[in-house]
Amino acid sequence: MRSLIAITLAALIGCGGGSKPATTTTPSAGPSHAVEAFMKAVADSNLTRMAELWGTKGGSAAETGKPTDYQRRVAVMYTFLKGSTAKVLAEVERTDDKSTLAVEVTRAQCRKRIPITLEKAKGDRWLISSIELGSLGTPGRPCPPEEQRPPGS
DSSP: OHHHHHHHHHHHHOOOOOOOOOOOOOOOSOHHHHHHHHHHHHHTTOHHHHHHSBEETTEEHHHHOOSTTHHHHHHHHHHHHTTEEEEEEEEEEEOSSEEEEEEEEEETTEEEEEEEEEEEEGGGEEEEEEEOGGGGOOTTSOOOGGGBOOTTO
């Protein structure tokens, strides 16, 4: 089981550029807004929208069709994030075209802080390029007691 998770996470790491007809997109207000929009798409079970918000400076996975297995990768991200909420805590690092945010993700009674990296694409859009999914633990499994949060907090 661990090797399957490791393989899946390794597959999520890379995503390349390419060209395909562009879809209609709107500029985001910044990296935090992009994370909020992505998590709203997760909450809405909208994998198409998630693919529009995930990619590289070359464009979203939905636009470029890259990586070729992007739909499977988006489904894996959805599996890890469904039923969770996210709160952007701080911008950890930023350049003109890249930003890393510290994000608190709460799933069931687990609360974890993970980095989410975004890249600035054409049209002044921020796209999520990397989410540290491995830090969230296995979907559907309870977290260790020391990582649980009290109900209602």
